[in-house]
Amino acid sequence: MASGGSEEERMPDSDSPGFSSAGVFALVLFAAACVVGWILRPGIPPTDDWAGVFFFLLVIILTEALPIELPRFRGTVSVSFAMCYSSVLLFGPFMGGLLTALGSLRKRELTGEVPVLEVVFNRSQLFLAGASGGVLYFSLIDALPSGTPVLAAGATMVGGLGYFAVNVGSCVYYMALKNKMSFWYLLQADIRWLVPSYLGLLPIAYLNVAVYGAVGKVGVLFFLLPLMVGRYAFRMYSELRDVFVSTISALAAALEARDPHTSGHAERVSHFAVKIAEKMEFSEERQELLQYVSILHDIGKIGIPDEVLRKPGKFTEEERARMQKHSRIGADILGNIKALREGASWVLYHHERYDGDGYPQGLKGEEIPPEARILAVADSFDAMLSQRPYKAALTLEEARAELKRCSGTQFDPEVVEVLLELMEDPDLIPGSFDSVSEAAAAGDVPSEREGRLS
Numbered sequence: 001m002a003s004g005g006s007e008e009e010r011m012p013d014s015d016s017p018g019f020s021s022a023g024v025f026a027l028v029l030f031a032a033a034c035v036v037g038w039i040l041r042p043g044i045p046p047t048d049d050w051a052g053v054f055f056f057l058l059v060i061i062l063t064e065a066l067p068i069e070l071p072r073f074r075g076t077v078s079v080s081f082a083m084c085y086s087s088v089l090l091f092g093p094f095m096g097g098l099l100t101a102l103g104s105l106r107k108r109e110l111t112g113e114v115p116v117l118e119v120v121f122n123r124s125q126l127f128l129a130g131a132s133g134g135v136l137y138f139s140l141i142d143a144l145p146s147g148t149p150v151l152a153a154g155a156t157m158v159g160g161l162g163y164f165a166v167n168v169g170s171c172v173y174y175m176a177l178k179n180k181m182s183f184w185y186l187l188q189a190d191i192r193w194l195v196p197s198y199l200g201l202l203p204i205a206y207l208n209v210a211v212y213g214a215v216g217k218v219g220v221l222f223f224l225l226p227l228m229v230g231r232y233a234f235r236m237y238s239e240l241r242d243v244f245v246s247t248i249s250a251l252a253a254a255l256e257a258r259d260p261h262t263s264g265h266a267e268r269v270s271h272f273a274v275k276i277a278e279k280m281e282f283s284e285e286r287q288e289l290l291q292y293v294s295i296l297h298d299i300g301k302i303g304i305p306d307e308v309l310r311k312p313g314k315f316t317e318e319e320r321a322r323m324q325k326h327s328r329i330g331a332d333i334l335g336n337i338k339a340l341r342e343g344a345s346w347v348l349y350h351h352e353r354y355d356g357d358g359y360p361q362g363l364k365g366e367e368i369p370p371e372a373r374i375l376a377v378a379d380s381f382d383a384m385l386s387q388r389p390y391k392a393a394l395t396l397e398e399a400r401a402e403l404k405r406c407s408g409t410q411f412d413p414e415v416v417e418v419l420l421e422l423m424e425d426p427d428l429i430p431g432s433f434d435s436v437s438e439a440a441a442a443g444d445v446p447s448e449r450e451g452r453l454s
């Protein structure tokens with residue numbers, strides 16, 4: 001069953017927006033919420049069902065308290081949307097908007113863990129979302145002939161889409177301002193997974209209102225049951241997915257245990273590859289697959305004997321040829337894992353070079369899959385910054401110069417350019433790199449470098 005999106009939860013809550021453009025936007029929304037609230041103040045229609053209002057407030061608090069963590073997303077979904085929108089339909093745009101904004105208030109928003117402007121933004125946009133949905137719905141209901149359930153259902157859908165548009169649009173705009181990212185990119189990434197969730201919960205909101213009218217509060221409690229079952233099923237899916245990710249990481253760790261000098265390499269390559277793919281605006285699904293495949297990019301090395309894999313010095317020609325087989329062995333392994341099969345070619349070609357001098361097939365330029373070109377850069381970038389028995393770690397400046405030198409020959413110039421831009425961000429380098437980078441910066445590592453496969 002689909003779960004509904006609770007957009008206010010998707011707000012990053014790390015650093016305060018201050019009076020940045022995101023902060024100004026939060027204040028603008030607050031002003032808009034005050035004006036809209038003042039206009040709608042009498043309630044359309046007015047409510048005298050205060051017991052019902054209080055009941056729905058409790059139900060929204062309950063459903064909001066049980067969110068589900070989303071994979072790879074900085075947020076959660078909850079099934080509260082159905083209950084919030086039901087309260088809008090039952091108690092009008094003003095009261096419904098208030099219930100939506102107040103019922104979903106989180107403990108950490110009250111304890112000061114979330115910056116004040118972010119709380120202001122969250123509450124304002126939720127009030128405006130509920131109120132917009134309500135105004136749309138009641139305007140349509142007033143304009144349509146009464147007593148036609150199909151038209152009422154249509155009005156419910158339109159009102160719900162209005163709620164959705166204000167909720168998601170304002171959240172995505174806020175996040176784009178705060179994180180200095182493209183609004184349209186964030187929007188398309190969100191809409192793809194949020195629309196089915198919202199659409200799935202709209203009919204539930206419609207039926208919920210009918211049940212409340214016919215049976216009362218007990219009927220709504222019965223409605224909560226399938227929503228909670230849906231939540232449980234989704235949580236099971238998330239946990240299964242976590243097991244899958246842990247298994248992949250364990251496989252990579254098993255490989256790294258054979259070659260301690262590459263400790264953490266797979267995770268860091270995955271980190272760099274996803275950062276690059278994100279900046280190149282790959283779809284969320286593509287980024288997720290690349291994340292897993294990158295962790296396993298050298299998994300084929302489990303088929304390479306220890307005397308070659310752990311050799312500290314240069315390879316002989318024969319050893320080099322044996323080592324080069326790892327990309328094909330890795331591709332064969334991934335080809336047998338249904339969820340990762342699509343990434344088998346990325347592993348197969350992650351040692352191809354942009355100028356055609358790589359292996360195993362000597363592919364050139366765009367003949368190489370884009371993900372493999374990203375992997376090649378991420379893999380080499382990590383190797384540059386790592387200290388190995390046969391080479392010193394480069395400093396960031398040296399790595400930058402090396403990337404530029406190899407752009408267009410070993411590496412795809414577009415990918416290099418993206419990585420060079422990303423290097424301006426100090427958060428690009430994971431914490432596990434600190435000791436290596438510091439050592440390199442301090443000159444505490446041997447200076448000789450030998451040509452060798454990474």
Ligand SMILES: [Fe+2]
Pocket residue numbers: 297298326327350351454
């Ligand atoms: Fe490799």
